[in-house]
Amino acid sequence: MSGEGLRIGVLGCADIAARRTIPAVRAAGLRLAAVASRTGEKARAFGDRFAVEAVTGYERLLEREDVDAVYIPLPIALHERWATAALEAGKHVLVEKAATATAAAARRLTALAADRGLLLMENFTFLRHAQHAEVRRLVAEGAIGRPRLFTGEFGFPLADRSTIRHHPELGGGSLLDAGCYPVRAAQLFLGDTVSVLGSTLGMDADAGVDIAGTALLADADGLAAQCSFGFAHAYRNTYALWGESGRISLSWAFTPPASTRPVLRIERQDHVEERTLGADDQWANTLRHFAGLTARPAGHAREHERIVRQAALLEAVAGRAHTTG
Structure with a gap:
């Protein structure tokens, strides 16, 4: 589908998602499909706050057919696990910086994204x-x-x-x-x-x-x-x-x-x-850029290279x- 109609799910009810990313998703004209938390109570509170469907458990959000891409604002140590799960579920991924804790993890994730024809992008909004x-x-x-x-x-x-x-x-x-x-x-x-x-x-x-x-x-x-x-x-x-x-x-x-x-x-x-x-x-600009790149596979490799180089540095x-x- 085109980037303009991208449907985004959020893995985790982090403060940065509430303050910046979710408002930017809407400012960029994209669709917020669902938010997920490990606990039902936190997911419901987040869902009520943003008038969006809440899901208990990250796996359940990744199973949804109405989610084209996921945003991951989890602690850095959890990025590789859940970015891997999202890519294996066929979702594009926007992951908070630092995308990974090691260069080896960055190489594994970008190789998986390239193999699946999906975009993995690190969220440096500046x-x-x-x-x-x-x-x-x-x-x-x-x-x-x-x-x-x-x-x-x-x-x-x-x-x-x-x-x-x-x-x-x-x-x-x-x-x-x-x-x-x-x-x-x-x-x-x-x-x-x-x-x-x-x-x-x-x-x-x-x-x-x-x-x-x-x-x-x-x-x-x-x-x-x-x-x-x-x-x-x-x-x-x-x-x-x-x-x-x-x-x-x-x-x-x-x-x-x-x-x-x-x-x-x-x-x-x-x-x-x-x-x-x-x-x-810069937040809305980043979400528009991400959405546009999901529809342009030729641009994925450059983003993947940047993730690996940054992690290596x-x-x-x-x-x-x-x-x-």
Whole structure:
């Protein structure tokens, strides 16, 4: 069927699904077919909230013929299991980032999706916000000369240790939860040849997860990227490109609400300029993009390659890290 009529089921009643994804499904003009939870009470409460049919048990939702695709906002450690089940049931899959905890899992899932002729896409909604296209346009036009360094920072204070972010068995830790954003953003400018040169991870010894980190990346031409992230920081959500003749930065790079008009800043030796950009709904844009790709099998391979490369980079960041704490 065409992407326009895509019928989406939601596996899990996560907060991100309630706040962002379900409203975006409807804003994008798609059909929310059903929501599922492991418990009937939670499923019914979610169903009542969004006036949609509720299903008890993820398996039952995957059996439904009125579901063409599923959105998976479960803990990272459960992504591979339920994405596999969804693909085997013949459903396209939009999975929250990080899509997998390992590169091997990413390869298994993308191979299965390709074998079944289905789309597997990682839900990095920021990629579909118009502000990044504007940055790339300005860089390509020479606004800062040849880029020399990308810096990306995403961190926020998280004192509550009861969340899944502090449980290693659920795929917790700041690298997979927050670090994945600047690492993915770096690839907008460093491209497919990016590799990890080194990294640090600060550990919470009691919880057994990383709560802070920095990774140094580089591409084949020498453009470097410094990606910093964590849960032990004041809030920061930005990236910048430093070039031979200037610097360009975004003030709210990864999670701007649909009504926000982001500010882009250009700095040169004798010139500082701030441009207020147009508001954009990156969540609705992502759902439209996902739906459109389900109807274009030729575009699946590129999304699958991106998932594997991202997982491999995150795995390399963890594997090469000097740890403290």
